[in-house]
Amino acid sequence: MSRLKLYSVIYVVLFVFATVQVLFEYGGYLDRMYWIAFAGIIVLSAVKAVLVAEYYMHLRWEPRSVSALMLIALTAVLGLTLAAGYSIT
Amino acid sequence: MSDMPPASSVKRWFVTTNHKDVGILYTATALFFLLFGGLLALLFRTQLWTSGQGILSANAYNQAVTAHGLMMVFWFLSPFAFGFANYVVPLQIGADDLAFPRLNAISYWLYLFSGILFAISFFQGGTFAGGWTMYAPLNIPAYTPSVGGSTAILALALFIVSVTVSSVNFLTTMHRMRAKGLTLWNLPLFTWSILLTVWMMLFAFAALLAALIILSADRLVGTQYFAYRIMESGAITMTNEAASLLWTHLFWFFGHPEVYIVFFPALGAMAEIFQTFTGRRIVGRKWFIIAMVLVAVQSFMVWMHHMFLTAINLQIKTLFMATTIGISLPFDLMVFALIYTCLKGDIRFKTPFLFAFGGLILFILGGVTGVFLGAVVLDYEFRGTYWVVAHFHYVMVGGVTGLVGALYYWFPKMTGKMYNEYLGKVHFGLYFVGFNLLYFPMFIAWETPRRVFEYPANLEVFHQLATIGGVLLGVSFLVMFYNLYRSLSVGEDATDQVWQYASSAEWAVSSPPPLENFTEGIPSYGEGTLEFLDEDPTVTAQGATDGGTPAVSGDGHGDAPALESGHDRHPSHASIWPFYLGLGMFLGFLGLSGLQDGSFAPGMEGGVYMAILAAGFAVTGWSLLRMGLEDFYVPEPSSFGEQWPFAGVENTKLGMWVFLASDVVLFGAFIGSYIFIRIANGWQDWHHLIPEAHVALPGLINTYLLLTSSFTVVLALVASERGSKWGTIGSLVTTFVLGIGFLINKGIEWLHLFHIESEQFAHGWGLSTNVASSTFYLTTGLHGLHVIAGLIVTLYLIWRAWNGAYTDDNSPIEYFGLYWHFVDIVWLFLFPLFYIL
Numbered sequence: 001m002s003r004l005k006l007y008s009v010i011y012v013v014l015f016v017f018a019t020v021q022v023l024f025e026y027g028g029y030l031d032r033m034y035w036i037a038f039a040g041i042i043v044l045s046a047v048k049a050v051l052v053a054e055y056y057m058h059l060r061w062e063p064r065s066v067s068a069l070m071l072i073a074l075t076a077v078l079g080l081t082l083a084a085g086y087s088i089t
Numbered sequence: 090m091s092d093m094p095p096a097s098s099v100k101r102w103f104v105t106t107n108h109k110d111v112g113i114l115y116t117a118t119a120l121f122f123l124l125f126g127g128l129l130a131l132l133f134r135t136q137l138w139t140s141g142q143g144i145l146s147a148n149a150y151n152q153a154v155t156a157h158g159l160m161m162v163f164w165f166l167s168p169f170a171f172g173f174a175n176y177v178v179p180l181q182i183g184a185d186d187l188a189f190p191r192l193n194a195i196s197y198w199l200y201l202f203s204g205i206l207f208a209i210s211f212f213q214g215g216t217f218a219g220g221w222t223m224y225a226p227l228n229i230p231a232y233t234p235s236v237g238g239s240t241a242i243l244a245l246a247l248f249i250v251s252v253t254v255s256s257v258n259f260l261t262t263m264h265r266m267r268a269k270g271l272t273l274w275n276l277p278l279f280t281w282s283i284l285l286t287v288w289m290m291l292f293a294f295a296a297l298l299a300a301l302i303i304l305s306a307d308r309l310v311g312t313q314y315f316a317y318r319i320m321e322s323g324a325i326t327m328t329n330e331a332a333s334l335l336w337t338h339l340f341w342f343f344g345h346p347e348v349y350i351v352f353f354p355a356l357g358a359m360a361e362i363f364q365t366f367t368g369r370r371i372v373g374r375k376w377f378i379i380a381m382v383l384v385a386v387q388s389f390m391v392w393m394h395h396m397f398l399t400a401i402n403l404q405i406k407t408l409f410m411a412t413t414i415g416i417s418l419p420f421d422l423m424v425f426a427l428i429y430t431c432l433k434g435d436i437r438f439k440t441p442f443l444f445a446f447g448g449l450i451l452f453i454l455g456g457v458t459g460v461f462l463g464a465v466v467l468d469y470e471f472r473g474t475y476w477v478v479a480h481f482h483y484v485m486v487g488g489v490t491g492l493v494g495a496l497y498y499w500f501p502k503m504t505g506k507m508y509n510e511y512l513g514k515v516h517f518g519l520y521f522v523g524f525n526l527l528y529f530p531m532f533i534a535w536e537t538p539r540r541v542f543e544y545p546a547n548l549e550v551f552h553q554l555a556t557i558g559g560v561l562l563g564v565s566f567l568v569m570f571y572n573l574y575r576s577l578s579v580g581e582d583a584t585d586q587v588w589q590y591a592s593s594a595e596w597a598v599s600s601p602p603p604l605e606n607f608t609e610g611i612p613s614y615g616e617g618t619l620e621f622l623d624e625d626p627t628v629t630a631q632g633a634t635d636g637g638t639p640a641v642s643g644d645g646h647g648d649a650p651a652l653e654s655g656h657d658r659h660p661s662h663a664s665i666w667p668f669y670l671g672l673g674m675f676l677g678f679l680g681l682s683g684l685q686d687g688s689f690a691p692g693m694e695g696g697v698y699m700a701i702l703a704a705g706f707a708v709t710g711w712s713l714l715r716m717g718l719e720d721f722y723v724p725e726p727s728s729f730g731e732q733w734p735f736a737g738v739e740n741t742k743l744g745m746w747v748f749l750a751s752d753v754v755l756f757g758a759f760i761g762s763y764i765f766i767r768i769a770n771g772w773q774d775w776h777h778l779i780p781e782a783h784v785a786l787p788g789l790i791n792t793y794l795l796l797t798s799s800f801t802v803v804l805a806l807v808a809s810e811r812g813s814k815w816g817t818i819g820s821l822v823t824t825f826v827l828g829i830g831f832l833i834n835k836g837i838e839w840l841h842l843f844h845i846e847s848e849q850f851a852h853g854w855g856l857s858t859n860v861a862s863s864t865f866y867l868t869t870g871l872h873g874l875h876v877i878a879g880l881i882v883t884l885y886l887i888w889r890a891w892n893g894a895y896t897d898d899n900s901p902i903e904y905f906g907l908y909w910h911f912v913d914i915v916w917l918f919l920f921p922l923f924y925i926l
Contacts, residue, residue: 004807011800018792018920022785025925034773041921049914056803056910058903065734066746073750076292076389077757084338084761085768087393087401088331 010055017044093604093662104663106190107604111197112176113503116496118201119169120570125208126160127563129153133542134556140544150542151218152211158221159241162351163248164204166489167290170354171255173495174283176503178259180595181280183268183612183730185605188261188740190723191664191716192254198671199251206675207244213237213682220540222344225315225336229307230685239308240682246301247678249294256291257747259283261740267731268594270614274378277593278364278371281378282357285385289346289353292389295751297343299758300336303867309684312856312863314762329860331769334399335762341392342758348484349388352452353381355491356423359445362494363427365591366442367434373426380419380426387416397468406465413463417456424453439588440513444494447521448487455483458532473539479531486524493520493569500573501583505600508580512572519565526558594619604662611729661721670712677705687856717885745904749911756915759871763864763922770860778861780854782845787838788924791831792916798827799913802906809890809899817895817902821887824909828880835873839866865923872919875912879905 021041024030029037054060059067094101102114133153136143145153175193179186187193210216214235219227223242226232230239263284267276276284306312313328315336329335364371371377393401393409427449436442458480461467471477501507531537534551537544544552583600594612595602597619610621680702689695725739726732735743767775801823808816842854842862850858856866882905889895895902 004804007800007803007807011796014796015793018789018796018917021921021925022789025785030925038926041925045917045921048917052799052910052914052917056799056913057907063734063737066738066743068734069746069750070753073292073753074757077296077754077761079389080296080338080342080758081761081764083393083405084335084765087338087396087405088334088765088769089400089402 006055010051014048014051017048020044101663103668104665106186106194106664106667107662108175108179108186108190108193109503109602109604111193112172112174114172114197115168115175115200116172116503118197118204119165119172122160122164122204123169123566126157126165127566129157129160131559131563133157134559136542137544137552138556139549140546140552141542143542145542147542148215148218151220151540152216154540155218155220156207156211156216156241159207159217159245160204162221162347162485163245164200164207166351166485166492167252167354168200169489169492170283170286170351170358170495173279173358173492173499174259174286174354177499177593177595178280178283179262179266180598180602180606181277181593182263182266182271183594183607183614184262184266184726185607185660186662186723187258188266188723188726189258189744190660190662191667191721192258192744194664194667195670196251196255196258198668199247199254199674202671202675203244203247203251203678206247206678207241209679210237210240210244210682213240217241222340223304223336224340225333226317228304228336229315229317231317236682236685239305239685240679242301242305242308243678243682246298246305247674249298249301250674252290252294253298253748253751256287256294256751257744259287260291260747261744263287264735265732265738265740265743266726268612268614268619269730270617271731273731273733274375275614278360278374278377279354279357279593281381282353282360285381286350286353289350289385289388291747291751292754293343293346293350295754296339296758299755299762300339300343302871303339303759303762304336305681306856306863306867309681309687310856311686312867313858313860314766314863314867316857328863329766329769331766334396334401334769335765337396337399338392338765339758339762341395342389344395345392346385346388349384351485352488353385355448355488355495356381358495358498359427359448359491361591361593362441362445362491362498363430363434365498365588366437366439366445367430368437368590369430369434371426372429372433373422377423377426380422383419384416387412387419391416394463394468397465398472410463410465414460417460417463420456424449424456439497440508440510440517441494441498443514443517444490444497444520447517448489448491448494451483451487451490451524455480455485455487458483471535474535475531475537475539476535478539479528479535482528482531486528490520490524496569498588499595500576501587502595502600502602504577504580505583506576506580507583507587508576509572512568512575516565516568516572519561519568523558523561523563523565527555527562528558530554530558605660611727613729658722658724660723664716664719664721666712666716666719669708670716673705673708673710673712675705676701677709680705714885739900741900741904742907745907749907752911756871759868760918760922763868766860766864775861777849778859779865780842780845780847780850782847783842783854783865783924785924787834788920791834792920794827794831794834795913795916798824798831799910801827802902802909806899806902806906809895809902812896814890814893814896817899818887818890821883821890821902825880825883825887828876828883831876832873832880835869869919869923872912872915875915879909879912882908 021044024037024041029040053070059070093107094104096110102110105111105114132145133150136145136150136153175187207216215237216235217223217228217233217238218235219233219238228242263280273281303312303314307315315332316328317332360371360377390412391409393405394413397406431446458476462471462477462480497508497513530551534544534548534555537548537552585599586596587600588596597612598606598609607621610623613620613622680698680700683689683695683698683702689698728736738746770778801820805817805820805824808820844853846853852858854862856863886895886902886905889901
């Protein structure tokens with residue numbers, strides 16, 4: 001697959017995933033099964049983010065150290081958020 | 090502009106981008122702020138001569154204590170260390186300059202102007218008076234209402250912009266521009282300490298920037314993150330139940346790494362000095378480096394030990410007590426390594442060594458007394474007392490002691506003149522006695538409440554001793570200034586190798602070094618020791634890295650840097666635009682300080698602030714444009730050198746990735762704050778704070794717009810790769826239009842929400858309505874500002890593409906794309922969090 005075709009396919013996938021996220025709400029899933037819908041929506045966002053980073057930002061073709069750099073930053077803020085959230089009595 | 094005026098010219102110091110000049114500027118400016126902060130300290134030490142009110146009013150005392158803390162921690166300590174880092178690190182790694190010389194100058198000017206802004210805050214009804222930790226709710230106008238309070242916070246935000254730019258620059262330089270054979274393991278220890286310091290700075294300061302933006306928004310436009318309101322009845326209401334805790338989390342997530350950010354450069358300098366003046370390599374060098382790396386990582390895992398007295402739960406307190414004890418272990422190793430180096434070596438008691446050794450002793454005392462504060466039960470007793478003040482100063486000023494040693498150590502290299510050894514030793518004697526007389530009595534008088542000028546009468550003698558010690562410490566610095574001034578005028582000329590046994594590369598060049606550092610050839614450690622090679626060794630050296638990726642990758646995305654293009658051109662060293670950019674941002678931030686609750690004061694005062702703000706925008710925009718158009722040549726580093734782990738990622742691209750990593754933390758802290766507040770409020774009880782009219786559709790439309798704009802940026806890159814000028818322009822124009830569409834859609838949505846009328850939200854849903862609206866507008870607003878910045882760059886790219894750029898070099902489009910796609914990714918999380926969940 002040429003690079004342009006690959007980019008186009010990813011664009012379509014991103015578009016569809018965004019639409020599916022909203023369908024969780026419009027379909028009433030958030031009212032019926034909030035936390036399952038929550039997990040589904042966040043996972044879709046994460047998949048979209050990975051697709052953009054890997055292909056549009058070319059992380060896939062960069063040295064692994066660049067991905068590690070971003071993962072370290074992400075780990076730091078996730079650590080802050082999770083520990084702070086857990087600290088609430 | 091690339092002509093470099095002579096060092097005797099005033100103009101030189103406004104236009105220079107050379108790392109050595111910038112290092113001297115940092116050092117001199119930091120010493121000025123030392124005097125500023127020191128005078129403030131002497132003011133309140135005078136007040137503390139006896140208990141109760143003295144020469145300062147209560148509010149003036151609070152301002153002096155607060156400004157002293159902020160000034161010393163931010164505007165003196167780290168910048169003092171970065172004066173040496175600027176001067177020495179490129180020399181030690183064998184580079185001609187930092188990777189981005191103009192960014193380096195920008196960092197300096199932003200630092201200087203942020204300090205000036207802070208000084209101005211004293212004249213705007215008084216500066217911030219809520220303590221250097223700026224705890225909520227003392228940090229909001231209900232308690233610190235002066236305009237100067239806002240200015241001080243904005244000054245700190247401007248300082249962090251400087252720090253972030255500097256971090257990006259140093260990380261790119263140290264990872265990409267090392268001499269051949271200079272693997273990470275072989276880096277001099279001072280450079281190692283700076284490398285770890287800037288990594289910590291990159292992540293820690295981004296969290297503080299998030300905290301300060303939120304706080305500024307509360308103070309300037311009326312968001313409700315930390316908002317407490319004091320009613321006429323005296324009752325206090327708050328919209329965010331977790332306000333104080335949120336601030337402490339954000340602040341100390343930065344604040345504890347900051348201790349090491351401040352101390353590490355001193356530690357690195359002390360290690361260099363110990364090696365030089367004992368005549369032997371540091372004992373356990375490898376383990377010393379591993380210990381520093383461990384501390385840098387662990388520093389982000391201990392922040393809640395500053396919060397044992399808050400409402401966090403016991404389980405998390407226990408966990409953070411354990412991590413705190415854990416971080417002391419690598420430090421023990423480093424301290425023993427330094428001590429054992431002395432025991433094994435043959436010590437020469439020169440002034441740099443005296444200060445370095447003194448710094449070690451003080452740090453040991455500071456470290457031991459800090460262990461008490463890491464234990465939950467003991468901390469209940471000590472927190473908020475002078476025990477903390479004493480411990481903190483033994484650690485931080487212990488670091489200063491090491492850095493003063495560094496000043497004497499590198500002064501001959503930086504100036505070409507030797508200092509007076511006798512006066513240096515007098516300085517040390519006065520300093521060490523003054524220091525201990527100032528801070529040790531505070532351990533004895535530990536029951537004195539912190540930041541309060543009233544204390545039990547039986548502690549008066551200790552406070553008086555401390556005040557005398559403070560004066561002595563101040564006098565010792567006068568001796569130092571006299572020594573340095575006299576040495577500059579009549580000191581002996583320094584040789585190249587000033588100190589016997591000093592082995593890092595700065596000692597292999599003249600004192601002071603030439604403008605482009607290594608005129609004898611290209612420095613190389615390829616054969617195990619420093620040697621200077623003839624020009625252009627890249628032909629034989631490809632792929633020689635320290636265990637990482639070879640310098641040339643064959644995938645088409647990690648092209649090797651091109652040394653050859655422009656090979657016969659000399660690098661540029663002068664540009665006036667960093668100065669103007671600093672000035673513009675200074676004016677902009679000063680103008681912003683006049684905002685309160687979203688509007689400027691009526692009449693002349695508000696008009697002046699608005700005019701300053703407008704001038705700030707104009708000067709900043711003009712400077713950026715001129716800098717973009719300036720012919721400023723910086724060669725890509727040779728692939729001959731060591732570039733692990735970022736070989737194959739050219740400097741500008743790596744700089745962009747490093748910046749984005751800090752932006753991950755910035756946005757992460759914003760999103761984390763939202764999640765934290767929502768958890769504290771009850772995750773699913775949140776919806777009653779949001780009007781029915783806040784629906785998902787505008788967010789979905791904006792998601793489509795941003796995703797499509799990301800796709801068109803990719804198309805622009807593909808078009809430029811194919812050499813299609815009109816394809817490139819068309820794709821960029823489409824990106825611009827989509828971005829504008831995003832902003833228009835957001836504007837329509839916001840206006841609608843501002844003016845909704847419902848039973849629950851009779852006055853609309855504005856920034857100040859509740860904490861849900863505040864988090865929504867501020868977080869998506871920050872994202873919107875990123876979009877606007879991206880659109881400005883898009884316009885510039887379109888204009889350049891129109892004039893024929895990017896058909897042979899599309900890297901600017903690729904670098905812009907990294908930023909734009911990142912902004913897209915952030916939205917991919919904001920959309921569900923703020924519109925669906």
